[in-house]
Amino acid sequence: MTQTCGFVAIVGRPNVGKSTLMNRILGQKISITSRRPQTTRHQVMGIKTEDDVQFIYVDTPGIHILAKDRNKAINRFMNHAAVQALHDVDCVVFLIDRTRWSDEDQVVLQRLEHVDAPVILAVNKVDRLNDKASLLPWLAEVGARREFAAVVPISAKHGSNVPELETEIARHLPEGIHHFPEDQVTDRSQRFLASELVREKVMRQLGDELPYQMAVEIEEFREEPRVTHISALILVERQGQKKILIGENGERIKSIGREARLDMERAFGTKVMLNLWVKVKRGWSDDERALKSLGYDLD
Incomplete structure (x- = not known):
């Protein structure tokens, strides 16, 4: 064939x-x-x-x-x-x-x-x-x-x-052998997907309040037989943004974590223990060195 x-x-x-x-x-x-x-x-x-x-x-x-x-x-x-x-x-x-x-x-x-x-x-x-x-x-x-x-x-x-x-x-694809196994759906890692799911929940819940200059860094991704432990750091540029993200009595960050965890469990097919932290890192979105460390490589 x-x-x-x-x-x-x-x-x-x-x-x-x-x-x-x-x-x-x-x-x-x-x-x-x-x-x-x-x-x-x-x-x-x-x-x-x-x-x-x-x-x-x-x-x-x-x-x-x-x-x-x-x-x-x-x-x-x-x-x-x-x-x-x-x-x-x-x-x-x-x-x-x-x-x-x-x-x-x-x-x-x-x-x-x-x-x-x-x-x-x-x-x-x-x-x-x-x-x-x-x-x-x-x-x-x-x-x-x-x-x-x-x-x-x-x-x-x-x-x-x-x-x-x-x-x-x-109609426009050439003849050629398949590059990936038939059951593979992406080249991205679960670690990458975890960071993106956290960022998605932040943008969906706080899109009107928080500028898009926000990034997520996975600090721990540890798989055990029945549970995956994930720790994610959410970076913002100002102290006021951190306050918005955490919310009153930490309710906003809890809601973001809950929604992200449920999506991760569906995507990874395992129980997930998710911990989120928020950190202010001023000017990261216009700092090429900071961007590279976060996986945004302009080269």
Whole structure:
């Protein structure tokens, strides 16, 4: 049987649904999600194997304009990680929102000018359209912005038309042996996933109160036969942010820990003992040395 295997980059501006789309395709949570822009900070690989076809998806941070308030080292890292994912892929899925073309969509389109791989335009969140008749002219308008391999309207959240998108992607994958075992779904470690799940809960619970300059470092990840012991340090930049994160009588940090622990137990298939601490580390988000120590390597 001839095997097919290829890399697929999922790109787009922040908060357009890239991680939701990859999780939907894989049928499980690999990339964390929240309503806050720039939730995804790293390239995250998701692997789906169906019979003789292996899709290797690369979820990416949102490509964004480096405005004055978003030109820190961490912003440069995220843009670099997203653009780097476009190198040597077999197909690109460019995700945009329904009936809205932003300046950051234009920036992503410009980044795709020198990409040789076929680019599929996926128009997300079409389930939210009140006027369905407006969709066809909008698809025609955005489809004319460059020569796309296909234009596919989808709902990543509800799965509408996602199988049709996968069919389009499969058309562009080359013949080749599979790079991963058929039961592997990501190249990321459980330690990485644990840190991301804690960060997701912080962003979901405190997205409006806490700036995104917050990071999570796993200090202990110890597996025993029936339980995994995890200690995580949450870094913020100011004392006031620490106070918000801990909450009155420690209630907020307890809630974050409870939700993260439940997700970890589902993901790892074992009981988890999770301990969380909060530490102020001023200026870490604009300090390349600090970023490297936290796994954000600009190189």
